[in-house]
Amino acid sequence: MVKYVLKRFLHLIPLIIGMTFISFLIIKLAPGDFLTSLKMNPSISKETIEALRKSYGLDQPVIKQYFLWLWNALHFNLGYSFAYHRPVTSLIADRIANTLSLTVTAFFITWIFAVPLGIIAAFYRNKFVDRIITSVSLVGLSIPGFFVAFLLMFFAAKTGLLPIGGVVSQNYEKLSLTGKIIDRLKHMVVPLTAMVVGSISGLVRLVRGTVIDELHKDYVKLAVAKGLPKRVILFKHVLRNAMNPFITLIGFDIAGLLSGAALIEIITAWPGMGRLMFEAVMLQDFFVVMGALYIGGIMLVIGNLIADILLALNDPRIREREIEGRR
Known part of the structure; x- marks a missing residue:
């Protein structure tokens, strides 16, 4: 290993x-x-x-x-x-925390909701629950993230229920600990929702399709013939075999933690790496542009490496192919 x-x-x-x-x-x-x-x-x-x-x-x-x-x-x-x-190092250090707070939260929300919904849709294929989940996910995929951001910005400006731009309010330092947490969460609602809507919709459809493919394989038919409970078949056998494409996606998501929110950050005035990169390009600030690309490249390497490790741990056949290749 x-x-x-x-x-x-x-x-x-x-x-x-x-x-x-x-x-x-x-x-x-x-x-x-x-x-x-x-x-x-x-x-x-x-x-x-x-x-x-x-x-x-x-x-x-x-x-x-x-x-x-x-x-x-x-x-x-x-x-x-x-x-x-x-x-540039200190400048990126300030902005990277804002971007990661947004993208990491979006990452966990997406996977926590999308995987169970995709499994439920696959398990109840062509039934009412499946039709509702697939219809909603199709709508989510049809609306671009930047358009969702514009709609939420318009809603926030008209109603005043949500703050627009920035990470915290001007009176942030005067708030209590609970107030500070609530204030940060309110500022995250608009960009976070814009990121999560499309991500959940796309992942739900991928999980559903992959699980359905696995449910039609011979080992599942054999498990059903043996009388194994459906939950055991689904979660112990089907889900593990369906994990490989998901693990690869996790690697890509980790690699895109710094760049995936760039457009949303620009639209919602979120002071993160995406907005910094945009401003640096417009100002032709060479060292900032290269610094951001370098950090993004490191994240790409880390993301791919994590995905490869998780794939090898989940599927021993990958390790065996590597050993045979060295022979």
């Missing part, structure tokens, strides 16, 4: 290097940068701008710039934000 994990990890290292290198080149192909825009400011001399460019190594050839950035990034020195006048 240790060799399997190490092999998977080594495969993912070139992935993150390739991703950051291509992103670096694409950013460099764009005309100008943040320092170029400073030339429009008459109070800043050309000498000052050139000195800044030289001090951050931006006057070097592109390949040399990349390897300089990569060496610093490996030591988690992600550079300095020209727009925010702060080190």
